[in-house]
Amino acid sequence: MSEKEPHSPYPNDCALNYLYNNNKSIINSNVHTFTDYTKFISVKQGYVKCSVAPVAQNAIITDDAAIARTASANGFEVCFVEKGDVKLNGYPYGFIGGCCGKIDSNVMAFCGDISLHRNYADIKRFLFNHGVEIYNVEPGQPLLDIGSLIPITQLKG
Numbered sequence: 001m002s003e004k005e006p007h008s009p010y011p012n013d014c015a016l017n018y019l020y021n022n023n024k025s026i027i028n029s030n031v032h033t034f035t036d037y038t039k040f041i042s043v044k045q046g047y048v049k050c051s052v053a054p055v056a057q058n059a060i061i062t063d064d065a066a067i068a069r070t071a072s073a074n075g076f077e078v079c080f081v082e083k084g085d086v087k088l089n090g091y092p093y094g095f096i097g098g099c100c101g102k103i104d105s106n107v108m109a110f111c112g113d114i115s116l117h118r119n120y121a122d123i124k125r126f127l128f129n130h131g132v133e134i135y136n137v138e139p140g141q142p143l144l145d146i147g148s149l150i151p152i153t154q155l156k157g
Contacts, residue, residue, distance in 0.1 A: 049148060050095040055079075055108065056130040061123060063096045079126035081119040086143040087112075094145025101149025102132075109135040112143035 051064040052071075061079040062068050068080040081096055088094030100110045108127055113136045114120060127134060138144075 050098045050145070052097045053100050053108070054102070055127060055132055059126075059130050061096055061126060079119075079122055081117065081123060085117040085119075086145050088145040094143070098145030098147050099143040103135065103149065106131050107133050107135050109137055109149050110143060111137050111146050111149065112141045113139050114143065116140075116142055 048067065051062055051067055053061040055061060058075055059077045059079075060071060061081060062071065063081050063083045063086075065080065068078045072078045083095075084093050086094035086096060086099045088098065099112060100108055100114070103109045114123060114134055115136070117123060124134065
């Protein structure tokens, strides 16, 4: 639960934007504890999930330096990437977590082409090390923040 009703502008529009991974929640401190079954890791970033692409249990890609430091200190393996290579209509840039999502346990889909990201070699190596393949939804096109890819079902292997 949040203390406040979400509304514009930032940071009021993202009160419940958080990441849950392997019984750990990386979350903005304005959200109340709503379960005893997770460890809460507090950060100042309001757009937590937007700033993070979950790769595997305790493994994330993020474009937020504070989240990278905090997640690493709490047992996450982190691939830190630079901001600016993800487009978001109406804004100077989008977020890495907003342009991608797992569509299967071993496939990360990107809205656009991840090979156009300046940190592509690091991202590719990180995904490979976690047994995750890359699927570009629009090869040759810039990455586009669409708010995350959230599959309704996963591919069958």
